[in-house]
Amino acid sequence: MIEFKDVNKTYPNGVTALKNINLTIDQGEFVAIIGLSGAGKSTLIRCINRMHDINEGTLMVNGVDVGKLRGKQVRSFRRKIGMIFQSFNLVTRTSVINNVLISTVPDLAWWRKGLGLFPQEKKVDALEALDKVGILDKAYNRVDQLSGGQQQRVALARTIAQHPDIILADEPVASLDPVTAKVVMDDFKKINKETNMSILINIHHVELALEYADRVIGIRQGEIVYDGKSEEVSQEV
Numbered sequence: 534m535i536e537f538k539d540v541n542k543t544y545p546n547g548v549t550a551l552k553n554i555n556l557t558i559d560q561g562e563f564v565a566i567i568g569l570s571g572a573g574k575s576t577l578i579r580c581i582n583r584m585h586d587i588n589e590g591t592l593m594v595n596g597v598d599v600g601k602l603r604g605k606q607v608r609s610f611r612r613k614i615g616m617i618f619q620s621f622n623l624v625t626r627t628s629v630i631n632n633v634l635i636s637t638v639p640d641l642a643w644w645r646k647g648l649g650l651f652p653q654e655k656k657v658d659a660l661e662a663l664d665k666v667g668i669l670d671k672a673y674n675r676v677d678q679l680s681g682g683q684q685q686r687v688a689l690a691r692t693i694a695q696h697p698d699i700i701l702a703d704e705p706v707a708s709l710d711p712v713t714a715k716v717v718m719d720d721f722k723k724i725n726k727e728t729n730m731s732i733l734i735n736i737h738h739v740e741l742a743l744e745y746a747d748r749v750i751g752i753r754q755g756e757i758v759y760d761g762k763s764e765e766v767s768q769e770v
């Protein structure tokens with residue numbers, strides 16, 4: 534469902550971040566991408582939802598040739614792909630539930646019309662998503678009253694409420710303490726098993742990658758240096 538074929542990516546400054554990437558990821562897989570800082574993990578993930586353009590090769594996502602999308606097509610394509618960042622990217626001065634509701638609306642015109650207009654079923658959906666990640670009791674708290682781990686779970690709930698096929702997570706636990714990082718990884722694992730969404734996580738903690746992901750892909754200087762089931766990869770790393 535995600536297929537990289539001979540993909541190269543060079544930034545305008547001449548840095549080649551991805552070299553000859555060939556990779557297939559099936560629906561429902563839970564994949565960790567590991568590698569040192571600067572290896573190309575973030576670039577790899579961000580090409581999938583067209584945050585970055587590739588220069589050569591083809592990248593197919595759910596039958597769509599990502600490089601060929603134009604204008605509005607990019608936006609509707611991205612609605613089926615959830616994105617989670619290291620820094621949570623929430624609207625901190627409003628409630629948890631409002632943050633989740635934002636993901637359920639087609640565009641910002643809805644948001645500007647006022648939150649009171651969210652249909653009841655969207656609210657139910659948002660509350661269910663919060664329940665799935667164990668923070669239903671925080672629904673009406675302001676985001677800036679929550680801990681880092683709780684905020685990342687809000688970001689995950691926001692993504693779930695979007696009902697994507699794929700969740701991309703760029704270092705989602707890098708700013709959390711080790712205990713909280715595991716709580717958040719447990720949530721990712723649970724969501725993957727319950728919903729069959731594909732999950733791709735960039736993570737520089739090798740131990741967490743091996744513990745939680747089913748498949749681990751290692752990148753070094755823009756190239757894939759290993760790719761296999763966690764049990765097998767743990768022999769090599």
Ligand code: ADP
Nearest residue numbers: 544546548550569570571572573574575576577
């Ligand atoms: P990682 O996520 O593994 O830390 P990145 O994908 O962020 O790696 O970076 C891969 C390489 O591309 C690095 O050399 C980085 O400096 C470079 N790079 C990343 N983003 C940009 C950008 N927007 N412009 C130029 N170079 C970039």
Ligand code: ADP
Nearest residue numbers: 544546548575576579585618619620621703704
């Ligand atoms: P995040 O913490 O949200 O993953 P990063 O700190 O990795 O963000 O990168 C922030 C932005 O800077 C990204 O858009 C990335 O593409 C860009 N960037 C990263 N490395 C470089 C670089 N060497 N030159 C230019 N831009 C870069």
